[in-house]
Amino acid sequence: MLINVSGQTKTPHMSSWHNLSLWLHLIALAFWLGGIVFFLIVFAPAVRELNPSMGMRALNQGRMNLEAMSWAAIALLLITGIVNLILRKQGAGGPDGEFYTTVLSIKLFLFLAMVIHHCLQVFKYAPAIVTLTEKVPPETNSWPEPLLSLWQKWFMLLKINAGIGPIVTLLGLALIKS
Numbered sequence: 001m002l003i004n005v006s007g008q009t010k011t012p013h014m015s016s017w018h019n020l021s022l023w024l025h026l027i028a029l030a031f032w033l034g035g036i037v038f039f040l041i042v043f044a045p046a047v048r049e050l051n052p053s054m055g056m057r058a059l060n061q062g063r064m065n066l067e068a069m070s071w072a073a074i075a076l077l078l079i080t081g082i083v084n085l086i087l088r089k090q091g092a093g094g095p096d097g098e099f100y101t102t103v104l105s106i107k108l109f110l111f112l113a114m115v116i117h118h119c120l121q122v123f124k125y126a127p128a129i130v131t132l133t134e135k136v137p138p139e140t141n142s143w144p145e146p147l148l149s150l151w152q153k154w155f156m157l158l159k160i161n162a163g164i165g166p167i168v169t170l171l172g173l174a175l176i177k178s
Contacts, residue, residue, distance in 0.1 A: 015091075017083075017087060018084065018087040018088070018091065021080045021083045021084050021087060022080075022084060022176065024076060024080045025076075025077060025080035025081060025084060025172075027076075028072075028073045028074075028076035028077045028080065029073070029077060029165075029168075029169060029172075031069060031072070031073040032069075032070055032073035032074065032077070032165070033162070033165040033166070033169070035066050035069050035070060035073070036066070036070075036158055036161055036162045036165065037162060039062065039066050039158065040155075040158060040159065040162055043059075043062050044059070044155070047059045047062070051141070052140055052141055052142050052143050053136065053137075053138050053139065053140045053141075055143075056133050056136055056140075056143065056147065057133060059151070060129060060130065060133045063126065063129070063154070064126075067118075067121070067122050067126070070118055074115060074118065077111070085104075096178075097178070099178055100175060100178045103171050103174050103175055103178070104175060106171060107168055107171040107172060107175065110164050110167060110168045110171070111168055113164060114161045114164050114165065114168070117157040117158075117160055117161050118157075118161065120157055121154050121157050121158065125150050125153055125154045125157075126154070128150050129147065129150050129151065129154065132144065132146055132147040132150065133147065
């Protein structure tokens with residue numbers, strides 16, 4: 001049996017499971033936020049350098065890959081988040097303080113906002129983006145306005161998530177320290 005800094009007892013076995021779960025949580029977070037940042041900073045600017053017809057199709061393919069990776073990361077974040085909460089409750093032996101509860105509530109609210117933004121991207125804008133992209137003739141030299149408008153909305157949600165993500169990360173670090 002180990003005693004941590006706060007005087008709570010933990011078994012070594014549970015501590016290693018908790019550490020593994022925390023690492024998997026961080027890896028999932030890195031994939032999701034890393035994918036968003038890569039898409040915004042590297043992929044999208046590179047696509048602008050292509051001719052419009054090829055750029056539209058490349059951007060759509062990149063979107064599909066980002067969304068697939070994001071769903072896997074979101075699922076892992078949910079699973080490991082629940083596991084982390086359970087392991088913390090088992091190891092704490094008592095109720096969490098007001099600080100922990102407040103920070104966790106804010107973190108969960110912001111995470112939910114990010115998931116809602118992702119759902120809007122996938123279920124509201126992506127189907128229309130796919131449909132309009134398929135209708136664009138291969139020899140086109142400009143982005144059709146309806147398609148461009150949808151991509152701007154899609155990117156706005158991605159940028160919002162890119163801004164919220166680091167806040168959620170910092171809140172998670174505060175939870176680990178508490």
